[in-house]
Amino acid sequence: QVTLKESGPGILQPSHTLSLTCSFSGFSLSTYGMGVSWIRQPSGKGLEWLATIWWNGNPYNNTSLKSRLTVSKDTSNNQAFLKVTSVDTADTATYYCVHTEFTIAAPLFAYWGQGTLVTVSS
Amino acid sequence: DIQMTQSPSFLSASVGDRVTINCKPSQNINRYLNWYQQKLGEAPKLLIYNANSLQTGIPSRFSGSGSGTDFTLTISSLQPEDVATYFCLQHNSWPYTFGAGTKLELK
Numbered sequence: 001q002v003t004l005k006e007s008g009p010g011i012l013q014p015s016h017t018l019s020l021t022c023s024f025s026g027f028s029l030s031t032y033g034m035g036v037s038w039i040r041q042p043s044g045k046g047l048e049w050l051a052t053i054w055w056n057g058n059p060y061n062n063t064s065l066k067s068r069l070t071v072s073k074d075t076s077n078n079q080a081f082l083k084v085t086s087v088d089t090a091d092t093a094t095y096y097c098v099h100t101e102f103t104i105a106a107p108l109f110a111y112w113g114q115g116t117l118v119t120v121s122s
Numbered sequence: 123d124i125q126m127t128q129s130p131s132f133l134s135a136s137v138g139d140r141v142t143i144n145c146k147p148s149q150n151i152n153r154y155l156n157w158y159q160q161k162l163g164e165a166p167k168l169l170i171y172n173a174n175s176l177q178t179g180i181p182s183r184f185s186g187s188g189s190g191t192d193f194t195l196t197i198s199s200l201q202p203e204d205v206a207t208y209f210c211l212q213h214n215s216w217p218y219t220f221g222a223g224t225k226l227e228l229k
Binding site: 049060062104105106107109110112 | 123158222
């Protein structure tokens with residue numbers, strides 16, 4: 001059974017760096033084809049894919065956030081991480097971590113964490 | 123980036139109605155389109171993947187169709203528990219992009 005859970009600061013100030021952790025079970029990020037993606041959703045709005053970290057350590061980032069994103073993983077502890085630098089109020093959103101498979105035939109984004117609300121405010 | 127135009131934005135229907143939601147990508151995405159349901163305060167749930175494959179555990183009243191640049195999600199007989207917002211997602215090319223959502227309510 002695949003489960004994921006996000007954890008983060010809840011609130012942080014503009015210009016600071018957001019650090020989020022995804023703790024998961026039911027799969028391994030050392031297995032070929034596995035990945036963890038980060039997707040965010042401002043309150044009452046749509047979904048935006050941010051980044052994916054793959055089993056081989058390669059990241060895919062959404063270039064709309066330029067170079068503000070960093071994704072990484074700790075395979076031995078079944079965790080993935082997202083850092084967003086220089087946050088502002090537009091980064092206020094619920095952030096989800098999502099199980100991802102490289103195989104195109106597999107159901108994509110089938111397992112989601114519960115989400116963690118991040119508020120950027122001074 | 124591929125833009126996903128989803129329609130309608132809001133939909134009001136009665137229990138038992140047939141409901142259709144449409145998604146039009148800005149370019150050909152073959153069959154690499156998924157549909158998600160999101161209830162208030164919850165994470166999205168996968169309903170349909172690769173245009174027409176029903177995810178395990180999802181009721182058969184949900185179905186998907188289409189390819190290329192025109193896709194449809196159909197609920198054959200609306201149930202009260204289907205009140206939610208529905209999103210499409212293209213995963214043909216990075217960055218993966220979502221439609222803006224369709225909010226479905228009961229009439």
